[in-house]
Amino acid sequence: MxxxxxxxxxxxxxxxxxxxxxxxxxxxxxxxxxxxxxxxxxxxxxxxxxxxxxxxxxxxxxxxxxxxxxxxxxxxxxxxxxxxxxxxxxFIQGFKRNNRRNQQNLEQYFTGLVERHRKLLLVRVDLHYSSDKHPGMKRFNQDMEKLISRVQNKDTIFKDQVGYAYRLEQGGESRGYHCHLLIIYNGSLRCKDSYLGQEIGALWQEQITRGDGEFFNCNQSEHKHRYKQEGRLGIGMILRDDQCKVNNAQHVISYLARPEKDDQYLRAKLLRMREFGKGQLGNRLSR
Known part of the structure; x- marks a missing residue:
């Protein structure tokens, strides 16, 4: 079913x-x-x-x-x-209010990260399931909890992450449950954002979902090329002194909680389940 x-x-x-x-x-x-x-x-x-x-x-x-x-x-x-x-x-009005609040919190969160780090490497991966797999909300929630736990523990591929944000969504009849995930690395310690995106996707596909998952790596060069040509690229390496890229990155991040996406909410949730989450700012400044 x-x-x-x-x-x-x-x-x-x-x-x-x-x-x-x-x-x-x-x-x-x-x-x-x-x-x-x-x-x-x-x-x-x-x-x-x-x-x-x-x-x-x-x-x-x-x-x-x-x-x-x-x-x-x-x-x-x-x-x-x-x-x-x-x-x-x-219900829709409340959903939009929550998104606006989340969007403001995200913008403040990223501003704080920029103040703390001279370089940030932004990696975004969209996670979903194969078209022939139909996991229920309970399975989706379990898979996401496993993944976010790995992110928070800075396990393997998430080493040197200094921030993260995610949003769980439900699209039309054919899209099902999915997640927009953003991992922010210390850019002075990490590079090769396309590689990191592929590895995060592989983790989701092979270990978290045991072969049932699929993903789209937004950091692959083909996907970034058009945005770079238009001057709108906001993922990959972001330098604090490059205000244009910082602004673009803010736009990318705010998309995760865009109030206008009022048809992407979860139609069913488990008790205490969160549709949106992000990391917390540390106290130390980095260069």
Missing amino acids: NEAQTLIKIENLMKAVIQKTYRWRDFKSNHAELIQDARAIYHTYKDYAPLVQAYFDLLPERIRRRDEEVFYSYAAFQEFQSELKQAHKE
Whole structure:
């Protein structure tokens, strides 16, 4: 069962349901079409986005007697529709507020790193799973915890990292769960950013996911070439005295928490699961 894909299908249905043009008499049959797949992925220990939770609350084994009217009464459906639309609106507004706060924190974080290090080497890798693999949220969370633990412990390929940031996302039906990972190395001790990107990706692919993962190395020369030509390259070696590159790097980093990415949130989360994380500034200045 593709959990991520099923969650998107459920949400797409409920997005249609809250539109004024939706034919309410179709709701019962539309809801029933996804019941089998929905039952296969539902767990009470997960925290779902409002649209998805509303669908689950109407499953036959969960629905309260008074809520059954939503399928048979237009007035009851209209009330349900209005309340759900407002809940979704507030959820998206909250998501954007969190992203703006995270974005500000990231910008301050990177500014602090620039002040502490004359050279920084930025390596960004996008991590996901093979198209024929469909890990659930529990597996995704376990894999990410393993990876971030390696990052924080500065294990092997992460030696000499002085900062990091990551964001967990869920794309459309075909994209599934994925992570944007940024590792910031001390540029006076590390170089060869393309190599480091490949090694991080290989770690994810071979050790963390045991062959189920895939990755895209943003630091490969072919990918960086266009941005360099346009004067927008913000990964690789960043020198404190090169203000243009520092500004470009700030833009790259802020992308991880861009408020406009309001369709990339996780539709289901585990208890205390974080969609966004970053390192902490050390106390020592480096040259």
